[in-house]
Amino acid sequence: MHAALIQFIVIPVVKIAVILGVVLLVVAYLTFAERKILAYMQVRLGPNRVGPKGWLQPIADGLKLFVKEDLIPAKAEKAVFLLAPAMIMIPALLAFSVIPFAPATKLFGLLPKAIPPYVTDINIALLFVLGISSIGVYGIILGGWSSNNKFSLMGGLRSAAQMVSYEVPMGFAIIAVLLMARSLSLVQIVKAQQAAHLWFFVPGILALGIYFICGVAETNRNPFDLPEAESELVAGFHTEYSGMKFAFFFLAEYTNMLVVSSLATIMFFGGWLRPFPNVAWLSFLGVVPPVIWFAVKVAGFIFVYMWFRGTFPRYRFDQLMQVGWKWLIPLSLANLVIVGAGVLLVKG
Amino acid sequence: MGGPLEPLFDVEEMELSFGPQHPSTHGVLRVMLKLDGEKIMDAKPIIGYLHRGTEKLFETEPFPQCIPHTDRLDYVASATNNQGFVVTMEKLLGITIPPRAAYIRMILAELGRISSHLVWLATHAIDLGAITPFFYNFREREEILDLFEAYCGARLTLNTMRIGGVPFELPDGWVDRCSDFIDRFPAHVDEYEQLLTENRIWKRRTVGVGVISAEEAIEMGLTGPPLRGSGVKWDIRKVFPYDHYDEIDFEIPVGTNGDTYDRYLVRLQEMRQSARIVRQCLDKLPDGPVIAKVPKVLRAPEGMVYASVEAPKGELGYFIVTTPKGTKPYRCHVRPPSFINLQALPEMVQGLLVADLVAVIGTLDIVLGEIDR
Numbered sequence: 092m093h094a095a096l097i098q099f100i101v102i103p104v105v106k107i108a109v110i111l112g113v114v115l116l117v118v119a120y121l122t123f124a125e126r127k128i129l130a131y132m133q134v135r136l137g138p139n140r141v142g143p144k145g146w147l148q149p150i151a152d153g154l155k156l157f158v159k160e161d162l163i164p165a166k167a168e169k170a171v172f173l174l175a176p177a178m179i180m181i182p183a184l185l186a187f188s189v190i191p192f193a194p195a196t197k198l199f200g201l202l203p204k205a206i207p208p209y210v211t212d213i214n215i216a217l218l219f220v221l222g223i224s225s226i227g228v229y230g231i232i233l234g235g236w237s238s239n240n241k242f243s244l245m246g247g248l249r250s251a252a253q254m255v256s257y258e259v260p261m262g263f264a265i266i267a268v269l270l271m272a273r274s275l276s277l278v279q280i281v282k283a284q285q286a287a288h289l290w291f292f293v294p295g296i297l298a299l300g301i302y303f304i305c306g307v308a309e310t311n312r313n314p315f316d317l318p319e320a321e322s323e324l325v326a327g328f329h330t331e332y333s334g335m336k337f338a339f340f341f342l343a344e345y346t347n348m349l350v351v352s353s354l355a356t357i358m359f360f361g362g363w364l365r366p367f368p369n370v371a372w373l374s375f376l377g378v379v380p381p382v383i384w385f386a387v388k389v390a391g392f393i394f395v396y397m398w399f400r401g402t403f404p405r406y407r408f409d410q411l412m413q414v415g416w417k418w419l420i421p422l423s424l425a426n427l428v429i430v431g432a433g434v435l436l437v438k439g
Numbered sequence: 440m441g442g443p444l445e446p447l448f449d450v451e452e453m454e455l456s457f458g459p460q461h462p463s464t465h466g467v468l469r470v471m472l473k474l475d476g477e478k479i480m481d482a483k484p485i486i487g488y489l490h491r492g493t494e495k496l497f498e499t500e501p502f503p504q505c506i507p508h509t510d511r512l513d514y515v516a517s518a519t520n521n522q523g524f525v526v527t528m529e530k531l532l533g534i535t536i537p538p539r540a541a542y543i544r545m546i547l548a549e550l551g552r553i554s555s556h557l558v559w560l561a562t563h564a565i566d567l568g569a570i571t572p573f574f575y576n577f578r579e580r581e582e583i584l585d586l587f588e589a590y591c592g593a594r595l596t597l598n599t600m601r602i603g604g605v606p607f608e609l610p611d612g613w614v615d616r617c618s619d620f621i622d623r624f625p626a627h628v629d630e631y632e633q634l635l636t637e638n639r640i641w642k643r644r645t646v647g648v649g650v651i652s653a654e655e656a657i658e659m660g661l662t663g664p665p666l667r668g669s670g671v672k673w674d675i676r677k678v679f680p681y682d683h684y685d686e687i688d689f690e691i692p693v694g695t696n697g698d699t700y701d702r703y704l705v706r707l708q709e710m711r712q713s714a715r716i717v718r719q720c721l722d723k724l725p726d727g728p729v730i731a732k733v734p735k736v737l738r739a740p741e742g743m744v745y746a747s748v749e750a751p752k753g754e755l756g757y758f759i760v761t762t763p764k765g766t767k768p769y770r771c772h773v774r775p776p777s778f779i780n781l782q783a784l785p786e787m788v789q790g791l792l793v794a795d796l797v798a799v800i801g802t803l804d805i806v807l808g809e810i811d812r
Contacts, residue, residue: 129570132571133570133573133574133575134574134575134578135574161665219546241453241455242455245793247476256486313568314568314640316568317794323463323793323794323796323797325461325462400570401570401571402569402571402634402641403568403569404564404567404568404569404635404638404640404641404644405567405568405569405640405644405794406476406640406643406644407643407644407792407794407795408792408794409792410643410644
């Protein structure tokens with residue numbers, strides 16, 4: 092009884108608390124990273140006043156948003172208006188329950204037996220993440236609709252169309268990975284890459300490109316940031332939101348970036364594996380803990396996100412749809428055929 | 440099959456008040472939009488939110504004291520505003536200005552043109568979602584404003600020209616500083632071009648958007664880059680040279696298609712040409728006084744006069760009516776380029792999407808200060 096209590100209650104609760112804390116902290120500092128990276132791309136310094144070299148800036152921002160007046164427009168649909176930020180934040184965080192950051196570990200011998208540091212490994216993890224993240228769009232649509240503001244409404248409509256269209260090629264790109272890994276479990280996908288002596292971005296380079304473009308579109312980031320296109324729709328679906336409710340939308344965007352980057356790392360770059368995991372003379376790379384390898388790869392994707400923002404103008408709505416339907420979907424289908432044929436040839 | 444589908448539900452156009460508080464109306468422009476989905480069925484600009492009665496104020500001030508009011512018209516390029524007014528007054532009074540004064544005026548006006556175009560590019564790019572050019576542009580604009588500050592103490596509202604010349608001699612070292620900047624400047628324009636000119640998304644957002652043909656442009660009285668983008672070679676500096684522009688060698692860049700992309704290219708070329716003009720002016724800068732001998736109290740003969748200059752936005756004209764021996768304008772009408780150019784907006788955005796509206800507002804490069812006066 093005692094052992095079961097530890098195994099099923101204590102350990103998961105501790106894991107959830109740690110992961111939630113780390114994820115939220117990382118997300119907060121992503122905003123800081125974005126501001127710093129953009130600043131250096133744009134010949135300026137970025138935040139450098141709060142704390143040493145500006146390192147306390149995200150904390151200060153959080154506090155500021157927390158104590159701000161919480162406005163609800165008089166003619167808003169109150170219940171939905173209050174619900175929307177939660178509806179976008181919760182799915183974003185839920186996705187982390189299945190993302191494997193590292194393999195089972197004894198924490199440098201601190202634990203009697205190795206425990207996996209992720210919350211759970213379910214055999215349909217990938218489907219779970221896709222399903223959960225699709226729920227997030229409700230937050231945007233309902234938030235835009237309930238504000239009773241024309242700009243918000245248009246932002247909500249745009250994001251609905253955008254997310255629905257880009258979900259399709261994203262799914263096809265992911266199927267290509269499934270063909271190679273033959274599993275929907277994220278842990279199994281990583282292990283398959285170790286067994287194959289090959290990270291899947293090599294055969295799946297096209298799938299990676301499609302997946303990441305769709306990922307950028309799904310998270311409403313530049314150059315696909317139309318739902319919140321500041322110069323057109325003021326602030327899009329969250330025009331009427333202020334204070335902590337706005338912060339939820341803001342944090343959810345960064346959390347989703349983190350989810351997309353983590354998935355890209357797991358599916359295409361071998362998750363927590365060190366480079367060339369089976370080459371013996373490179374085993375000194377194993378000194379670095381797997382979770383650090385994972386973080387480095389994710390950081391790489393996050394940087395690309397920010398690089399995009401510093402470089403590209405924004406697509407127009409109809410052009411965005413064109414890119415999705417006329418380019419990405421046929422391309423992802425073709426890729427599926429090629430990868431499928433390849434898998435058939437190699438594995439028989 | 441074929442033909443438009445019958446809608447299943449009642450549909451109605453959505454009215455959207457775009458502005459006056461909106462991030463991309465460049466001030467306090469308000470556009471009443473009728474939208475079908477995101478498609479613009481009708482756009483009506485509503486102006487007047489920045490009206491300060493400048494033209495009426497002119498009637499209460501002695502001629503030289505009108506100049507500070509001109510600063511506030513197109514407040515991102517005040518040098519050309521000053522120039523327009525003093526050129527008109529000199530035409531009325533028959534004053535010839537010393538060559539050195541004319542050259543200094545041209546340098547200031549062209550620096551002003553560059554800084555105005557930099558503000559245009561910065562805001563235009565940010566409207567289309569590219570945020571980085573903004574900071575590059577403002578870096579160079581800062582240097583120009585520093586040059587202005589070193590010359591006359593002001594950075595934005597310069598009030599730096601007088602009837603008969605310019606108020607100050609160039610300070611020590613100014614010419615070197617200016618020529619150092621102007622030699623570096625074309626390389627900076629290359630930098631902006633690197634980010635945008637061949638960028639696929641930039642081209643998709645601008646090519647074929649807000650097209651206006653040469654005939655339409657002339658009919659509506661457009662001037663400046665919106666006219667030249669349609670391929671009409673019309674520049675007041677060439678066709679009715681004032682100051683000493685006839686002694687300077689420069690070209691008038693023109694576009695071919697009259698779309699947003701061509702106007703973008705035209706303005707970038709104009710920046711390069713302006714840099715060329717400043718370079719030549721600095722090289723040729725003659726010695727001598729910087730202001731002609733003019734009486735302390737200016738008394739104009741009775742009459743009417745119109746003269747115009749090429750402001751960054753287009754033809755900026757002043758029409759001044761005077762009474763016999765009057766010391767103030769009886770009436771002073773300003774022909775601001777932005778006001779005339781703005782009237783092309785409804786036609787240019789007809790049938791486009793909301794996202795194109797901000798592109799077209801950006802490409803017209805309006806400044807509400809001179810629209811509302």
